[in-house]
Amino acid sequence: MSVSAVHALNVSKQYPGARGVQALSGITADIPAGRFVSILGPSGCGKSTFLRCVAGLENITGGELQVNGSEVHGPPDGIGMVFQRDALLEWRSIRKNILLPVEFAKKRPEDYTGKVNHLLDLVGLSDFGHSYPRELSGGMRQRAAICRALVDDPNLLLMDEPFGALDAFTRDQMNFELQRIWMETRNTVLFVTHGISEAVYLGDVVMVFSPRPGRLMETITIDLPRPRPLSVRETPEFGRYTAHIRGLFEEMGLIKEGA
Amino acid sequence: MKSALNNLGMGAAGTLSLIVVFVVWEILCRVLDVRDIMLPLPSRIFAELWADLPWYLSHSLYTLWTTLAGFVLSVVGGVLIAVGLVGSRLFERFLYPLIIGFNSVPKVALAPLFVVWLGTGAEPKIAIAFLIAVFAIIVDTVHGLRSVPTDVTDLGKVLRGSAWDFFFKVKLPCALPSMVAGMKVAMSLALVGAIVGEFVSSQRGLGYIIMSAQGTFDTVRVFAALFILAVMGLALYGLLAWLEKKATPWRQVHGD
Numbered sequence: 001m002s003v004s005a006v007h008a009l010n011v012s013k014q015y016p017g018a019r020g021v022q023a024l025s026g027i028t029a030d031i032p033a034g035r036f037v038s039i040l041g042p043s044g045c046g047k048s049t050f051l052r053c054v055a056g057l058e059n060i061t062g063g064e065l066q067v068n069g070s071e072v073h074g075p076p077d078g079i080g081m082v083f084q085r086d087a088l089l090e091w092r093s094i095r096k097n098i099l100l101p102v103e104f105a106k107k108r109p110e111d112y113t114g115k116v117n118h119l120l121d122l123v124g125l126s127d128f129g130h131s132y133p134r135e136l137s138g139g140m141r142q143r144a145a146i147c148r149a150l151v152d153d154p155n156l157l158l159m160d161e162p163f164g165a166l167d168a169f170t171r172d173q174m175n176f177e178l179q180r181i182w183m184e185t186r187n188t189v190l191f192v193t194h195g196i197s198e199a200v201y202l203g204d205v206v207m208v209f210s211p212r213p214g215r216l217m218e219t220i221t222i223d224l225p226r227p228r229p230l231s232v233r234e235t236p237e238f239g240r241y242t243a244h245i246r247g248l249f250e251e252m253g254l255i256k257e258g259a
Numbered sequence: 260m261k262s263a264l265n266n267l268g269m270g271a272a273g274t275l276s277l278i279v280v281f282v283v284w285e286i287l288c289r290v291l292d293v294r295d296i297m298l299p300l301p302s303r304i305f306a307e308l309w310a311d312l313p314w315y316l317s318h319s320l321y322t323l324w325t326t327l328a329g330f331v332l333s334v335v336g337g338v339l340i341a342v343g344l345v346g347s348r349l350f351e352r353f354l355y356p357l358i359i360g361f362n363s364v365p366k367v368a369l370a371p372l373f374v375v376w377l378g379t380g381a382e383p384k385i386a387i388a389f390l391i392a393v394f395a396i397i398v399d400t401v402h403g404l405r406s407v408p409t410d411v412t413d414l415g416k417v418l419r420g421s422a423w424d425f426f427f428k429v430k431l432p433c434a435l436p437s438m439v440a441g442m443k444v445a446m447s448l449a450l451v452g453a454i455v456g457e458f459v460s461s462q463r464g465l466g467y468i469i470m471s472a473q474g475t476f477d478t479v480r481v482f483a484a485l486f487i488l489a490v491m492g493l494a495l496y497g498l499l500a501w502l503e504k505k506a507t508p509w510r511q512v513h514g515d
Contacts, residue, residue: 057413074416081417087410091432091509103428104420132509 003069005156005188006031006054010063012213013049022213023049027063029207029216033155036182036189038203040196040245042254046214047192048160054190055081055158067156080149080187082162086141088133088148095120095129098148105152112151119147122181139170146178150185157189163198175201176230183226196249197233200241208245210252217248299479308483315468319487322453322464325381326495329388330449334442336389337396344397345404362394366452370459384456384464391452392445399441403434436510439503446495454488465491 006029013024023046031037041047052058053065056075067076080101088097098116099109120126123143125136133141142162149157163171175198182189182202193199199206200222208217222241224232232238249255267275281301287293288300295303308315340358343350366387373383407430415425457466465484472480504511 052413055413055417057416075419077419079417081414083410083413085408085410087408087414089411089429089432091435091507100428101418104415104418104424134509 003033004030004066005033005035005068006190007066007069008050008063009065011050011053011060011065012062013046013053013058014061024053024060025213025215027214027216029219031188031190031205033188034186036202036204037191038199038206039190039192039209040194040199040206041209041214042194042211042249045209045211047194047209049214050209051158051160051190051192054156055079076156078152078154079156079158080152080154082142082145082149082157082159084161084164086133086138086145088141088145090133093130093132094125094136094144097133097144098151100148101152107152115151116147119150122184123147123177137170138166139174142166142174143177146181150181150187153185153187155187157187159189159191161192161194164193171198172230178202179227196242196245200238200245201228201230201233206241206245208248211254217252220244296476296478299482303479304482304486307479308486315483315487318464318468318484319491321381322450322457322466322488323491325384325456325464326388326446326450326453326491328381328385329452330392330442330446332385332389333392333396333445333449337393337441337445338400338438340393341397341400341404344401358394358397366391367455370455373456374460379460379462383459384453384461387456388449388452391455392449395444395448396438396441399437399444400434403437403441404430406437407433436507439499439506443496443499443503446499447492450488450492450495 008027008029011024011027012022015021015023027050039047039050049058053060054067054072056072060072065072067079070076088094089100092100095116098119099112102109102112116129117126120129123146125140125143125147128136128140128144133144136144146162149159163174166174179202191199191202203222206220206222208220209215210217220241224237246255250257285301288298340354344355345351369390370383370387373386377383377386411429411433415429420428453464454466454469457464458470461467461470465488468484469481472478472484
């Protein structure tokens with residue numbers, strides 16, 4: 001039996017205090033290595049909290065949570081993380097931003113020159129290695145942040161609404177590019193989003209969360225061949241998935257139509 | 260004409276304004292026949308400066324040295340205190356109220372005490388310059404160190420770097436713009452401190468020139484010293500602005 005990339009058994013999380021919010025309740029999931037998993041839900045459903053627990057940024061208060069077979073106590077080894085705001089360091093060039101994880105891991109940046117070139121090429125930023133973040137658009141900055149997350153070959157990539165702050169066109173473009181990058185790297189990805197279409201388009205699997213407390217409602221396998229063109233979103237198969245998920249949200253009372 | 264004026268840089272435009280002020284001042288003093296003891300003619304001030312230039316310079320250098328010494332000490336001490344305050348809850352809880360309380364005492368009022376403690380040499384001037392300037396450094400450095408965005412802090416945790424790496428590669432550069440802002444304020448405060456120290460007791464420095472000239476109603480000499488002080492303050496500020504530009508090159512570029 002192979003070890004799951006992420007193994008969650010009855011995970012719960014309650015914030016401390018008298019009126020401590022129950023953020024997660026009874027989350028059970030097994031995510032095999034190499035899978036692209038979308039974590040979908042409305043705001044306040046605990047999807048980001050779940051991701052932060054996997055990243056070791058927050059402690060769970062119940063259940064069992066393992067990454068690559070070991071219990072999570074603080075950030076696990078070999079993860080890359082992409083945040084909603086790119087979290088680039090303004091005083092470092094794009095290239096030096098991408099090399100930050102290498103420096104922090106006490107490895108030699110010189111050994112990663114080829115790797116950085118390849119990543120920059122992969123996301124179309126070859127001409128911007130020596131630019132400062134301020135000189136780049138929002139989409140380009142987020143691409144650089146993705147390169148930074150990938151530079152030290154993480155076996156688990158955690159993305160917390162990475163395209164949430166981008167406009168619709170850039171977002172589409174980034175979805176397409178992320179799929180292309182992922183098909184080359186094939187690491188395990190946990191991708192948090194509140195966009196139904198984005199979740200289905202990118203995911204092998206979509207985990208649908210319900211709010212207050214955050215529960216895993218349903219895990220849906222998306223059986224669409226890759227590479228998926230953006231136009232896949234207009235096909236009936238794609239529509240069936242999104243309609244099904246929309247139905248789930250209607251059951252939760254999160255989407256209401258008419259009076 | 261208008262476009263020509265618009266194209267002047269800050270420095271050139273400022274110099275032009277200054278010349279206008281001096282010309283108007285000169286004309287008004289002459290027309291209204293103001294006595295030198297009240298407000299001397301600019302031309303007389305410059306003549307006085309020129310006539311005794313080496314003497315003025317040696318006193319200026321003394322004031323410059325105590326100012327810079329006080330400033331450097333305030334930067335070193337202020338940054339260390341700020342790092343301690345941000346780094347340790349305990350340190351913050353016990354020391355911050357003390358610092359704030361101490362800062363509400365007018366440091367100028369402490370100047371005579373320092374003469375008692377440290378004598379009449381450069382030490383009390385440096386100490387006062389330090390005390391007046393250090394608070395600005397502490398406040399702005401604390402603010403800067405606390406301004407690291409949450410995402411960046413989380414990134415640091417996920418990357419599992421050493422505390423050392425995180426401090427020097429992330430926190431400190433993040434705080435740098437605030438720190439430089441604090442230094443600009445601290446520099447002018449250090450100059451105030453040095454002059455106050457010289458007012459209280461000194462045989463040297465521009466503060467001494469002002470006090471002794473005032474005693475003999477030599478207003479021309481007072482103004483000559485004031486003029487040097489203004490130039491010195493401006494030059495020190497300019498030096499810091501230049502250093503800021505060199506230290507933060509990423510702020511000079513602009514995206515679309």
